[in-house]
Amino acid sequence: MKIYFTFDPRPDLKEKVLKDFPDVEFIFHNSIDDGVLKEAEVLVTYGEDIEARHIEVAEKLQWIMVASAGIEKMPQKEIAKRGIVVSNVRGIHKIPMAESVLAHILAYKRGLVWIYEQEQKAEWSRKSKASELHGSTALLIGPGAIGSEIGRLLQAFGVHTIGCNRSGKSVDYMNDMISFDALQNTLPKVDVVISVLPSTPDTLHLLKYEHFKAMKDSALFMNFGRGDLVATDVLMNALIEAEIAHAVLDVYEEEPLPSDHPFWQMTTVTVSPHVSSHSSRYMERSLEIFKPNLRKWLVGDNELINKMDITKGY
Amino acid sequence: MKIYFTFDPRPDLKEKVLKDFPDVEFIFHNSIDDGVLKEAEVLVTYGEDIEARHIEVAEKLQWIMVASAGIEKMPQKEIAKRGIVVSNVRGIHKIPMAESVLAHILAYKRGLVWIYEQEQKAEWSRKSKASELHGSTALLIGPGAIGSEIGRLLQAFGVHTIGCNRSGKSVDYMNDMISFDALQNTLPKVDVVISVLPSTPDTLHLLKYEHFKAMKDSALFMNFGRGDLVATDVLMNALIEAEIAHAVLDVYEEEPLPSDHPFWQMTTVTVSPHVSSHSSRYMERSLEIFKPNLRKWLVGDNELINKMDITKGY
Known part of the structure; x- marks a missing residue:
């Protein structure tokens, strides 16, 4: 053979x-x-x-x-x-991806980008704006093996986890489960929104502008599934209009992300070049x-x- | 009153x-x-x-x-x-500090600095050198409430934890315990060395050059306790001679770290300005x-x- x-x-x-x-x-x-x-x-x-x-x-x-x-x-x-x-x-993928997701969330909450900027300027300041992950609420869109592993780690950090899938059927390491229909009503209480959804016809542009409008102004949005979960201009507008505080993206509608794309320059966006599962x-x-x-x-x-x-x- | x-x-x-x-x-x-x-x-x-x-x-x-x-x-x-x-x-301090320690470890393992550099250059490359925290061994020097919380989180990431204190007496969330005397023999098997020791006469310059020489070339050293755990020139030499791969420092013998100090410029050092407990x-x-x-x-x-x-x- x-x-x-x-x-x-x-x-x-x-x-x-x-x-x-x-x-x-x-x-x-x-x-x-x-x-x-x-x-x-x-x-x-x-x-x-x-x-x-x-x-x-x-x-x-x-x-x-x-x-x-x-x-x-x-x-x-x-x-x-x-x-x-x-x-x-x-x-x-679940171990490296879950570690990448946690790395980005913790880097955001603990002000690592600010620390690195200070370092580049050789400037000692203790005015960090660090907050905590502990006590937050996270929404996992499309949790399977990867989402469940992310949920397990988030729970270890004292995070309340809500899973969201087609059926609302239970997934390990989720405190609550909701179906896609309940997204809009759940988003206002969520601090971190994480998608690990694969791309299927059902999930194309699943997230609309109204979903971002429903999120907290302080929300962190992370797309580690597939880029077409949300139309690029919808996400960009939500960020420009400060409907959410920050996005960490590992996937894009167009990959490679074109070098003149505004995401590269926006301080409210972290561009990760589809490497979260690398190991x-x-x-x-x-x-x-x-x-x-x-x-x-x-x-x-x-x-x-x-x-x-x-x-x-x- | x-x-x-x-x-x-x-x-x-x-x-x-x-x-x-x-x-x-x-x-x-x-x-x-x-x-x-x-x-x-x-x-x-x-x-x-x-x-x-x-x-x-x-x-x-x-x-x-x-x-x-x-x-x-x-x-x-x-x-x-x-x-x-x-x-x-x-x-x-234990929640913000443990979150900061995990943020820095995960950022290092998952290549976040490389991602941020790519982003500044608007350069799409997928040649990340990401590794994993999972399966590593970590040594916690001076684990009390903070070290134990770090140990709890590390264990959730599948890390083998070794605690090191005066007596070798057991601490929660440590897979093994050793006393200070056993440091030299334990260091060769450790991937991440984390100190959260307070400064006392016993711990002044506790870590010597031979300790860094005993560490893996790939080791990550983190000082989140007090700066005088190791003499600054000893640590600098260990880094220059590549006895270890990287140091993340939150504390220094002299604080603020002087603006002309080599640590600011060294790519093998992450300078955090004593902010890990901020929240x-x-x-x-x-x-x-x-x-x-x-x-x-x-x-x-x-x-x-x-x-x-x-x-x-x-």
């Missing part, structure tokens, strides 16, 4: 895979080669390199393992039609999900860990 | 104190007046304004409430000789300790909350 990686993992990690599966043929490339694709039964990819025509070429393809969480750039229809199994690395341990963890799945696959069990419903996008 | 505040709290907080104790005479000044001091039975101060001669003037003084944690700048001998009761606000809720919390203490005092009970042993400095 041929397994095609469209990226090239670190040598030590690659060696371990080869050693664990001596009877499997692995091909590691930093690009997509049609000849290899034609023969591959399993494809391991970050997802962004796969187009509809690749699915056509890959005649023998039965399983795509996506070393990422979102699959919105993949040719979902073509994959579904062929009945190809798709699995992702959901779960491995020196990312590949190691992806392979920790891939290997047991491959063992299942080799004995004909296609009930894989993190098997996705490609038609729903998650 | 006269109670002399040598600072002037926010009007709403002051009003509450006056209302709660209608039979007590309060004087609020932003300075020390010898005439008032002469009559005061209770002195409420940040501690840094009290000199030996003030103790002599304050003939009727029986209790000093220090709205701070450290008392090393106070005339300890003169106070002890007079048998004046001293209490502090130990405990109220918009500081005074409110100080008064929450003061008020029950004053109730005790008024009925002749001098076993106050946070009563200190002035001769030991804590």
Whole structure:
């Protein structure tokens, strides 16, 4: 059986895979080669390199393992039609992402940007405007594994957590749950609004201007899901009109964020270049999900860990 | 009875104190007046304004409430000789300080400074060098209420915590405890070294060059206790010689840190201007300790909350 990686993992990690599966043929490339694709039964990819025509070429393809969480750039229809199994690395993002979210919240509350500015000027002043995270209320939009991990950490800091999803069905580490319908009425009591929603047709521009208007003037808004949760101009207006105090963004409607975009210059916006899930341990963890799945696959069990419903996008 | 505040709290907080104790005479000044001091039975101060001669003037003084944690700048001998009761606000620092410590650790691990630099240049790059806090080992030097709170939060992030004090006696939220003697042997396995030690004769220059040499090259050193834990030139050499990767400092042997000090310019040092305990809720919390203490005092009970042993400095 041929397994095609469209990226090239670190040598030590690659060696371990080869050693664990001596009877499997692995091909590691930093690009997509049609000849290899034609023969591959399993494809391991970050997802962004796969187009509809690749699915056509890959005649023998039965399983795509996506070393990422979102699959919105993949040719979902073509994959579904062929009945190809798709699995992702959901779960491995939760530690680095939750740490990034907490890093940004705490940096904001404890005045780290101010401290760094003082440092650049070599200016000793103790007039910090530090506040506390403790005792705040946070709203998590779309909590799954990542949102729940963020909730767990927020609770450790004495934060009241409210989860918001389609159904209002309970999620771990949320003090309260609401459905999307109840957003508008809940926002006025929230200090930190955090979205980790993936992009699906249901969530496109889910947040409207009236939602930002309902938030506290002191609210911190964080988008760590997908950029199209809110129209860029809606978010910009809400910030310019001071409907909220600050936004930390890791995702954007257009990525890369154009270099002349106002967000870069606005002091009320922190621009993070879609790096919140980055970690020196990312590949190691992806392979920790891939290997047991491959063992299942080799004995004909296609009930894989993190098997996705490609038609729903998650 | 006269109670002399040598600072002037926010009007709403002051009003509450006056209302709660209608039979007590309060004087609020932003300075020390010898005439008032002469009559005061209770002195409420940040501690840094009290000199030996003030103790002599304050003939009727029986209790000093220090709205701070450290008392090393106070005339300890003169106070002890007079048998004046001293209490502090130990405990109220733990939430803001623990949040500041976690903010700095997470900012370091998740590459926030790099993100902010990209932002200043309006440059989209995803080559972040982010690592994770999860799975690290942290050493807390001098854990009391603050260190234990830091330990609790670190454990929530999946960090193994080691506490280090005189006796090696157990402290909450520490996975292991060691005594000062075991420092040298423990440092090689530690990723983050955090001191929250107060300044006492025992802790002056407790950390030597050999301690930094024993730390990992990748270690993060944080001093949030008192600046004289390590001689400034020892710390500077350890950083220049890359014995450790980075230092986050909130305290210094000389404060304010002189504007020409190399620390300001070193990229391996984060200079925080002694603000880690700052919080918009500081005074409110100080008064929450003061008020029950004053109730005790008024009925002749001098076993106050946070009563200190002035001769030991804590």
